[in-house]
Amino acid sequence: xxxxxxxxxxxxxxxxxxxxxxxxxxxxxxxxxxxxxxxxxxxxxxxxxxxxxxxxxxxxxxxxxxxxxxxxxxxxxxxxxxxxxxxxxxxxxxxxxxxxxxxxxxxxxxxxxxxxxxxxxxxxxxxxxxxxxxxxxxxxxxxxxxxxxxxxxxxxxxxxxxxxxxxxxxxxxxxxxxxxxxxxxxxxxxxxxxxxxxxxxxxxxxxxxxxxxxxxxxxxxxxxxxxxxxxxxxxxxxxxxxxxxxxxxxxxxxxxxxxxxxxxxxxxxxxxxxxxxxxxxxxxxxxxxxxxxxxxxxxxxxxxxxxxxxxxxxxxxxxxxxxxxxxxxxxxxxxxxxxxxxxxxxxxxxxxxxxxxxxxxxxxxxxxxxxxxxxxxxxxxxxxxxxxxxxxxxxxxxxxxxxxxxxxxxxxxxxxx
Amino acid sequence: xxxxxxxxxxxxxxxxxxxxxxxxxxxxxxxxxxxxxxxxxxxxxxxxxxxxxxxxxxxxxxxxxxxxxxxxxxxxxxxxxxxxxxxxxxxxxxxxxxxxxxxxxxxxxxxxxxxxxxxxxxxxxxxxxxxxxxxxxxxxxxxxxxxxxxxxxxxxxxxxxxxxxxxxxxxxxxxxxxxxxxxxxxxxxxxxxxxxxxxxxxxxxxxxxxxxxxxxxxxxxxxxxxxxxxxxxxxxxxxxxxxxxxxxxxxxxxxxxxxxxxxxxxxxxxxxxxxxxxxxxxxxxxxxxxxxxxxxxxxxxxxxxxxxxxxxxxxxxxxxxxxxxxxxxxxxxxxxxxxxxxxxxxxxxxxxxxxxxxxxxxxxxxxxxxxxxxxxxxxx
Numbered sequence: 152x153x154x155x156x157x158x159x160x161x162x163x164x165x166x167x168x169x170x171x172x173x174x175x176x177x178x179x180x181x182x183x184x185x186x187x188x189x190x191x192x193x194x195x196x197x198x199x200x201x202x203x204x205x206x207x208x209x210x211x212x213x214x215x216x217x218x219x220x221x222x223x224x225x226x227x228x229x230x231x232x233x234x235x236x237x238x239x240x241x242x243x244x245x246x247x248x249x250x251x252x253x254x255x256x257x258x259x260x261x262x263x264x265x266x267x268x269x270x271x272x273x274x275x276x277x278x279x280x281x282x283x284x285x286x287x288x289x290x291x292x293x294x295x296x297x298x299x300x301x302x303x304x305x306x307x308x309x310x311x312x313x314x315x316x317x318x319x320x321x322x323x324x325x326x327x328x329x330x331x332x333x334x335x336x337x338x339x340x341x342x343x344x345x346x347x348x349x350x351x352x353x354x355x356x357x358x359x360x361x362x363x364x365x366x367x368x369x370x371x372x373x374x375x376x377x378x379x380x381x382x383x384x385x386x387x388x389x390x391x392x393x394x395x396x397x398x399x400x401x402x403x404x405x406x407x408x409x410x411x412x413x414x415x416x417x418x419x420x421x422x423x424x425x426x427x428x429x430x431x432x433x434x435x436x437x438x439x440x441x442x443x444x445x446x447x448x449x450x451x452x453x454x455x456x457x458x459x460x461x462x463x464x465x466x467x468x469x470x471x472x473x474x475x476x477x478x479x480x481x482x483x484x485x486x487x488x489x490x491x492x493x494x495x496x497x498x499x500x501x502x503x504x505x506x507x508x509x510x511x512x513x514x515x516x517x518x519x520x521x522x523x524x525x526x527x528x529x530x531x532x533x534x535x536x537x538x539x540x541x542x543x544x545x546x547x548x549x550x551x552x553x554x555x556x557x558x559x560x561x562x563x564x565x566x567x568x
Numbered sequence: 569x570x571x572x573x574x575x576x577x578x579x580x581x582x583x584x585x586x587x588x589x590x591x592x593x594x595x596x597x598x599x600x601x602x603x604x605x606x607x608x609x610x611x612x613x614x615x616x617x618x619x620x621x622x623x624x625x626x627x628x629x630x631x632x633x634x635x636x637x638x639x640x641x642x643x644x645x646x647x648x649x650x651x652x653x654x655x656x657x658x659x660x661x662x663x664x665x666x667x668x669x670x671x672x673x674x675x676x677x678x679x680x681x682x683x684x685x686x687x688x689x690x691x692x693x694x695x696x697x698x699x700x701x702x703x704x705x706x707x708x709x710x711x712x713x714x715x716x717x718x719x720x721x722x723x724x725x726x727x728x729x730x731x732x733x734x735x736x737x738x739x740x741x742x743x744x745x746x747x748x749x750x751x752x753x754x755x756x757x758x759x760x761x762x763x764x765x766x767x768x769x770x771x772x773x774x775x776x777x778x779x780x781x782x783x784x785x786x787x788x789x790x791x792x793x794x795x796x797x798x799x800x801x802x803x804x805x806x807x808x809x810x811x812x813x814x815x816x817x818x819x820x821x822x823x824x825x826x827x828x829x830x831x832x833x834x835x836x837x838x839x840x841x842x843x844x845x846x847x848x849x850x851x852x853x854x855x856x857x858x859x860x861x862x863x864x865x866x867x868x869x870x871x872x873x874x875x876x877x878x879x880x881x882x883x884x885x886x887x888x889x890x891x892x893x894x895x896x897x898x899x900x901x902x903x904x905x906x907x908x909x910x911x912x913x914x915x916x917x918x919x920x921x922x923x924x925x926x927x928x929x930x931x932x933x934x935x936x937x938x939x940x941x942x943x944x945x946x947x948x
Contacts, residue, residue, distance in 0.1 A: 392784070392883070393809070394783070394784055394807055394808075394809055395807060395809075397886060397889070397892045400884075400892060400894040400895050401894050403894075403895065403904060404894045404895060404904075406903075407901050407903045407904040410903060411903060412903050413903060413904050413905070414595055414904075414905045414906070414907050415883060415884075415895070415904070415905070415906050415907065416907045416909070417783060417784045417785065417838070417839075417883060417908070417909075418783065418784070418807075418808055418809050418839075418842075419783040419784070419808050419838045419839025419842060419912075420838050420839070420907065420909045420912065421842060422841040422842045422845060422871075422912060423838060423841065423870075423871035423872070423875075423909055423912040423913070424871075424872075424907075424909075426870050426871075426872070427597060427872065448809045448810055448813070449808075449809030449810075451812035451846075452808070452809065452811065452812060452842055452845075452846060455845055455846060455849055456842070456845060459845065482812075482813055482816065486813070494782075494805065494806070494807055495790070495805060496888055499790075500790075500793075500794070503793070503794065503797040512802075514797050514800065514801070514802050514803060515793070515797055515803055515804075515805065516802075516803070516804040516805070517804070517805050517806065518804055518805070518806040518810055518813065518814055519806065519807075519810065520810050520813045523809075523812055523813070524812075
């Protein structure tokens, strides 16, 4: 426990001081931290899931409070809580239905026992879900193959033995932690490889002689465009520089290094150039449950201009960016104001900072927001690692990834659920 | 403007005093506009100052000021040019076998092509030159040279006074009626007309706040900010990407214009269209302040057919932020182009009202003004 406390404090510090850049890095580090919290957590004999959930909630609450604007942290905390609940449910139903399953399995493949352990747990979880809970879309689609899949995954002899031993509680508790950690590893894997899965869809959307506009810099967009270039699609890119961070310069440099025709424009020229653009492709900081997008500042401008000229506005987002919260007043609550020194040089304008006569308040205010909110009606398409979706569909994905009990991450005084 | 036609470009180069070098990485979409390397001409021209006898020194000086960016803004450029022409006309003397009107017109044309080489003409300058040439053509042959020159001098004086200085006062008088106590006014960049309006309204004692939106690469809003804070106005400063954030608080938007075209399109500093579009989306009235001499009978639908391209190097560098140096050596790579647009065209549906010296008119009435008070009938 002391080790994890040090790790947690370290991470909290980094979050508070905004030392971690980007939602992917934040998500990955949050997942790794929660994995070590879970592995270090002692689980009692009864109600292991409750103990794990409490531990994760305690840490998660602190993490979310450290940087409320970085929504990826909250997303990952809720994903892990959902994983714990799912794995617990699957083990409970497996214990109940253990007799049925052990009868079905015939082939005994001892070789890939380790690899199959998680597969069988997931398949069992799917089976359990379909019987005990109203189905989510995933289970609806998996319904018929599941019963056939269980013998195909050749739940090996070792596992069926493990299932029959599931009545033994100590091995069950180990199993729960083990399963949860395996699932968290899968989650980390998904986070790390989300770019590739999104980039695979690039060929479907970019044809020949396209003109694409983007703002600022996003690694997802970069990989997306590279993938299209690999497949020999010819297109040109207009990059808006994205003041005051000027990340568009970085993106332009990298695109040019890969041989793409790039033109760098200022943000004020977006309306002027958008009439000659075929498609706008941008990344996002977070995607809210109503399909709205929290994006780097300036994105609303691009979205409005694209709507006026009927240019498709495509947002690329990994599934770790999907947030189950609805945005109320996002410009204020989900925004951060950065230092005015990025806009005005303090030395140059120090004389203007003096207090004005009479009212006693300064005459000069500088506003430098970090994020912009794009309403769902301006977005044409979301491309995530699970495919392309309409903004009106995003709420459905939430049921797959998150549990309704976890929307407010708060440690309850009474333990257990 | 046909800079994509090689033969025309050759002819132009032969006549010109300024010898600009063409930019290496030209943006394809703007092939029809001149794209030159900036920063190469100024030292060359400065050294040639005492060697040119075809060009009057006042005109030469104004040309250099345009090239270096010392004089910026439609009204300022127009006034500087007309005053330089006044001096040139004062020092002019008709050569023996020629008539004053034809020779002077030819001389003015050569001055104008020099100024175009320094920096393409703005619409205000173009209208002023047309006025001057028509006045020269109207001079009766019977008039002596000194009388003709005096007439022209006073004509130019009257033009500047009536069309620019008095017009601005009328605009200010109309516009302050649109400002109420408690207003939050947004303006973009630095427009001389809007600045006068805000200062006058403040002097009248109205209580309001100003939001100044600025953008790269010129950062003209900083100068306006300084002048307004000096006068005691409460100002908020932000950059163009943040307008969706700040537009919630704003009650009115005041914009300046380089010109208003006959289909109601406002041709103004790049970024104006973005501001107008967001304001329209938030149902905030957009008021454009423009003197009537800047109206033109040309029509334009987008910002690409006719525009001006500035120095691309000012985009690759960010003054004050040395860490943003990713694009050093950008001209060496053939895949990268930097585009520095100077103007853009705001569609007329985003504009609620145009305040001119002929009154406050909707954008659809601009061709009426151009026709009734257009060329030849410039006096009210």
